[in-house]
Structures are given as C-alpha cells and as structure tokens.
Amino acid sequence: MGDDSSFLRIESLVEKINNAPLKGILIAQSEAWFPYSVEAVKLLREGLFVAVRNTSSVHLGSITTSDEDQHYSLVRIESVETRHFIIDQIRADRSDVPISVTGLLEQHLQEWQRSSADPEENNLRIVVSVSSTGLELDLPVAAASLRGYSMRVTQTDGIPMLGEITYLAVQDLVGQIVNRGMADPDQSNQSIVAGTHTLYRSNPLQVLIDTDSLFRRHFGLFGFTGAGKSNLLSTLISRTFYAGQTNASNVVLFDVNNEFFALLVDTIVEFDAHVVFLDNEINDSMLRFLDGDYSARDQAASDFLRTSTLPGPLQRYVNTREGNQKMLELLQLLLSAGRFKRFVDEPEPLAVGYYLSQIFDFSESVKTGIRGTGQTKKREAWSTLIEIIIENFDDKNRRITDDDFSVIYGFVVDAIGYCSDVEHDYVSPIEPLLSEMLPKDGKEKDRHHTDLVGPLTKLAKFIVKLRQEIQAPKGLRGHSIDFGGLLNALHDDKRTLMIFLGSENTLRIFSERLGSSVYDYRRRTGTIDPTTVFVFDEADIFVPSQNAAASDDDKDAVKASRKIATTLARRGRKYGLGLGIATQRIAYLDTSILAQIGTYFVGRLPRLTDRQRITEGFGIEMASLQVGINEVGDWVILSHTAVGDKGSPIPVHFSDANRRIFEFIAGFTQDKFAEFLGVVRKTDVILEFAEAKDEFVSAVTETDYLP
C-alpha cells in the first residue's frame, strides 16, 4: 500500500463543514439523505455533484474497504428538499385535528436553525434526489505512481452501492467533470472559455467549449425575449475569433435586424470581415459610396449608424458626443478599408485574388525560362517584382477594377523601361529598387537587366489578355464582392466573418445560393476545412414550422432557406459545414431541425411548450433545463459533443457582450490599427485630393477655348 502522498483520499475532494466532510447516505439509487444543518442546506444545490462508492470498488471474491482502488460514482443533484418527519406526518394525515402554527413554530424553530455543530435532530433531514452521469471518480490506491495519475474522472459501469456514504464534490472536482477531456485553450486547439459555472459565482469555475465541435455538429440558441440571445451569439463568435489557430472556423451570419455589426464591431475591425449588402434596401449615401463615390463616405457612416440596431447600453453610449464620434470614426475607417461591400451577381469570377493568382502562375512559368549567367539574381529580381504587384492589394477578395489592371500594367511597363537600357533624364521610381537587384554599372558579365526585357514583355501581354477576358464594362469601381470572392474568402488561410444584410426574402434566397455553392464546391473537391458555420439569427424566419402562415412570395423564399438549413444539418458535417440557429420564437420554428443540433444554449423559457420542445429535441428531463439560471447572462449548455460533461445540462454565465464592445469602442484609436491606417490612406487619396483641390484647381478665366 502506498503512502498518503501517492494517492488521494476522497475526503480531500469533497466539501467540508467545520473541517469535517459533509456526509450523507445513499438510501436508494436515486436518493440520498443528508443530516440537516443550515450549512448543509446552503451547500447542497441542484446541479452539483455527489460522490458515492460504486461496485467497481469491489473485487469479486473479496469485499474490502479502504485498501482497494476507490471508485466513486458521480451523480448529479436533481432536487434538494428539506424534510421534517413530524410535519410530514401531519401533512400526510390531513386529519381534522387542529394544528397550531404558532405551536409548531415554538416547538420546531430551534430545530430549523440547527447548525452542523449541534447534535443531530432526528426529525430533520435533507433529501437529495440524484441522477446518474455515467461518470466516476477513480482514486487508485495501489501503484498510483505506476498508473500515472492519482485521480481521474472517467466513464463508469459501476453501480452506486446503497448504504454507502455520499459526499458533495468540491469545485475542483466539478471542474474536472464539466471540462472532462477538454484541452486548456491555447494556440494549438480550438477550445475557448465559454463562461463560468453559475453555481460558483464567488470563485469562478471556467467552463470550456470546443468551437470546432460546436460548429461542425451544429448549435442552437433558445431563449425568451430579453434572455440575451444576440449578446450570447456575439460572445461566442468573438471568443472563437480571438482564440486558437488563425485559419480555423469561418462564420457566416444572416443578420435580419442589422444588429450584429455593433455587437461584433471588434471582430470586424481586427479580423478578415465582410459586411455585405445583398440588395438595394440601403441608404442612398452607402449605395453611392459602395459604387465608388468616396466623398459619400462620412454621410454613409452617419446614415448607417442611424439605421443600425444597437443594444440599449451601447445606444446610450453612442448618444453621447464622445461615443458618437468614436463610433463614426470606426465606421469611416471600416468603410475606407473596404469592410463594407455590395454583393454583385456576375457570371464569372472577378475577385482580385483570382487574377493575381493567374499572374503569379504565369510569372512562375516565365521564371523557369530565365537562365544563363546570373540566373539566381535575375530570378530573385523577378520574384521581387511579382511580389510587389501581389502585395499591393490588401483585399484580394474584392472585385477587380479597371484601375487595378492599369496599375499592374503600368508597373510592368516601368520595369521594362529600366531593363531596356533606355537613357533618360528622370529617375523612374522603380529604378533604385531594380538597380539594387540588377545594377547597370560594373562589368559586362555582371549586368543582367536586359535579360528580363523578354520575360517582362511576355508578362505585359499576358496582363492585357487577362483584362480582355473580363466581360464587363471598363471603369469598374467601388467596393463589391461576387460569388467568387465569397468562396475565396471562405477557403483562404484567414478566419473570416461574413455578415449579410438584406430583406427577409433576400436573405432566405441568398442563404440557399451561398450555402449550396459552398456545399457543392466542397463535395466536388473533397474539401473539409476550414470549418464554416452558417448562422441564422431569428431562425424561425428561415426554418419556420410547416404550418406557419406565409404569403406566396414568402413561400418560395422559405423553401430555399429551409432546404439549405436541412442540407447543412443533415450532411454538412462531412464537409466541415455547420449550422447555427438562434430564436426566441421556438413555437414558430420547424422543430424537426432540433434533432440535428448537437449543442443547445438554453436561456430563460417561461413557456412550458417551449421547454417541452427543447427537452424532446435534446432528450433530457425537463426538470434540469432551467437549473442554475438566475440572472441575465445565465444559460444552460446541453451538448453531446462540444463540452466535457456531455449530455448533461451545465449552467453557465456568459460575460456581457455590451461591456466588451463598449470597452473596445471607448478605447479605440486609429493609431492602434496602423495597418488599417495604411489602407485608409491609400484609398482616401482621391478623397484627400478632392478636398484639397484648391491647390490644383482654379476658375477658368480665359475663354479663348470656347468653340
């Protein structure tokens, strides 16, 4: 037998009162009794865990006690009831004998105030009903050091033994249960801290969730009005983006109420994000800006802010002068940086990245033909030139414009000019760069610049040919994105957030188009990464119950969105595609979809019918559905896959997204986002020049030009 230091005793893992473990007794498979005390009543709460020795502790052929490995079934407290034996009898008898309440008070008050240090009162007990979790606490006694663990929480097939002592698990042990098998969040995984266990508010117990499982196996948010569903969604998405690996998990969100821009503004600023307008139901100023009139930017920011839905606390902040200014500054920055786009429906892909990749591929093939003396230097110079072209474009998913082609072509022409050995008076901007890589002075054998004329000329011709392939008018302008751009953004090496705005029917129809395109693409190419979740806020609009009233116009649109939601729910997982739904109107939701959802976030649900739908969908007892929900921000997580304690309700408090957003906006300064500033400066040159036009422009005074 090992010494105490090599194995743990159960007493070190259970709650104590006055340094003595709180002990009860298992009197039935689903019931334990504890001696009554005020302290015990305070400790024993629904949702906590009780440990009781199970049959795995017993080896067949011998019955022993503490010298064997100890296995304790971990059972969940479903209800706690304090019972008084005599009063129970009175209640049960219901005889006509008059009962004096004052007499009862005088007689039993002291009993009810009994503390654990007092002698036990025979009339009182705490009756705790429990349910199995399928887990046990394994405390090895012999050879613990050889086992490699001194305690672990694991699956069990042992049965709790009647008459055995029951203990109340401490917070650390509860943490091991709820986070069993979950990796601590770091860069190598996709685990995040969802929130804190609601039963441990003073000393928070973090509850972890695996976002990859959460998304791939689908999730649903169900809560009554005011439960904080949008707030929770914001917290989940934001934490997912700020955690873990850079290329994991895209989020596509169909935002019916235009409320998620504000709730995710920090994520939009700091990550690859696109706020896409699907139809023309937008402010005129925004329309003009997106069509290329940069002078409309500030008005577009102001109008967009005015028409966005902001949560109450944030709206109050934005109503102040400081808050309004900060928010407008942010919006202007995001507009200039191209975060807002119009969706354009073009038959062929027009994304910048598409053409840059073609230029790159062509240039690589040309590079192989660059040979001879100084081959390494020449090829390096070639690669640097191509790199400059590609790096010039920040947002490779936006639609290419005619100006972009002119820029690329002009650059190549400049390079040809240098390499062609033409003498001139002025210094071309590209000369210093090229002269460093390919100097023109020095010995003949060391001068290689002319060898690049041929390859550069080929490249110039290729660029012209590429441009001619575009079946669109010259002068493409503004901020837009087409299907090709969207697909690229969802399959590149950056995690991407897309928020789509539009009317209900537009969103319904588009969700089907986009979802099907992504699904078909992945199925065709066998792509399963990165995980992409399609989130339908107000999901009852997209997947309404079959008998929900709908106009004829709506019916086709609903058919489309229902179709894609069903496809994603049933078959999306194979290709790394997930479904997320959020609704407060469960009664209007097609609940057949609930069966496909792997993780439920359940908020306050006052209506019985709503609770029934959820419990039927997930498959648990209704009684435990609202345990631990006491404040705004408290939700119950039910998950078969994404948490440690699978299949059991975990009450979690989520931090308030309003606070996070408020702190971000209040602390925002342009200097923090230098890369943004770079983008802003580049795209605002035109605006700046237009505003400074007095430096270049004057009234026409001589009219001799008149015909």
Place this chain on the structure above:
Amino acid sequence: MEGEDLFFGGGMATESVVGQKLDGSGGAVDLMEIARSSVWRIETLLGDKTVGHGSAFAYKQLIDSKAGTSKVFLLTNLHNFSGALKNYNFLVELARRGAPVEALMMRSVVSAGGERYEFDRIIAAKDALFAHNRPYFKDFAVVSVTIPTTQKLRMFVLPDNADAQAGDSIYALGYPRDTDLGITEGITSHVYGDDVSNDTYRWQIQHSVLINGGNSGGPTVNRFGVAVGISTWGYLNENGMNFSVNVAHVQSIISDPSEVEEVNLNAVFHKLAMRAKEEARYGG
C-alpha cells in the same frame, strides 16, 4: 472665309480657325486627310518613357501672325490624365522600398508631325478629375498648346445636336496601342440623351466602331467630318458595343465657364509623389 474670324485689337492679329464640313463623298480618305493635320497623340511621360497614351483632336486654332505661333485647342478624355492617381499604391510601395519618388515628374505632351508640345493645364468639368464615380459624359478635357507655326490646320467640325443619328456611318480616328494614326469604320446604333434608365449611357453614342486602348480621346466622326463623339469606352469582347461621349453635350458644358475648372496637372503629380513618400514613411 467661312469658319474663320479676324480680330484686330491692341496691335495683335489673331485669326480663329475652326473646321469645315465635308460634302460626305470622300469617305475615309478625306477624313484621314483631316486627321493627319489635327488628330494628335497625347502622352503621359515619366522621363522619356511613355506611361500612358491616348488621342486628342484639335477643334480650334488661334493664329497669332505677329508672334508666328498658333494656340491650338484640343478635346480628349479626362481619364487620359487620371492614370497618375491609379498608380498611387505602387508609388507608396516603391517609396517604402527606398525609391526616390519625390523625383517623380510626369509630363503631358501632345505629338504632332514628329514634334512634342508640352502642357501642364487642362480644362475639365467641375469636380470631375477626382471623382471616383465620374459619369462617362464628364470624361472629357480641353487641352491647349502653343505651336510654332501659323499654318492653318484642317480640323473636324464640332456638331450641332442633330448631327449624330442612329444609322449613320461613323469613323474613329486615333492611335490605338503604339501604332501610327489609324481609322476604323462602323455604324451608329443609338444616340442616348438625358432620358436614360442607366446612368452609364447618359449622353453617350453607341456604335460598332472598333476602338482599342490608345483610341481614347480621339474623335468619332461622321462622313461629313463632324466630330460627333470622343471615343471613350466599350464592352470588351462584345462586338458592336462601343461608346463615345456626345460632343454636342460636351459643348454645352464647356460653353459655361462656371461649369468647368482649370486643373494644374504638374501640381497634382507632384503632390501625389510627396504624399506617397509621406505615407511610406508613416507605414514604417
């Protein structure tokens, strides 16, 4: 003499010369004859290298016999000059890598008869140069250069409203790519006015004349030598869908000096370079 004015005042003799209509019988040959005299190549130079080029056509010549020079006024596309703004991002990138962009000097020239004449100002529609979403009907500029000759130029005539008609034969003259002066022929499909559902087509003449890069700014003329349009844009790979800015409408704009402004191109180019250098420094 028709189309000419004589003005004497203050000891200066200035003769104003404009184009004359043809009878239409000579076809492309006559038109080329006029074009050789008055359709010029317009270029943006960086050093001696051409970084952008298009076409322009003279519509008025003021001959100063005493000085022995002529002031020539040409029409062209405004987008022939806004190329510098498009190159801004590259200027920043190059400045970041140490290139002395402050030495950048772009020059604008027209070439005629082997000679180059530099200019640094243009007249354009108000607020058109820096507009991102400039409508096509504002894509024009008036250029003036002084040439050392008093020889009268043969020029195309500016139109009246009725001169552009659907069904007319129409010709585009200019310098496509890096070729010499060329002419292409087609037919006018539609003449759009103000009443259009798609703003893109406002005051545009749609025709089937093939135009290429380099034709921009050149005249689109009918068989009577009337320059009804400025060759401007088209749908690539869509045969028969090319567009010229309606010159009759351009005239209505430039006739009102309050509707136009004078732009100092050198100031624009210089500020662009300095701005790029500043941004490169900021971005570290």
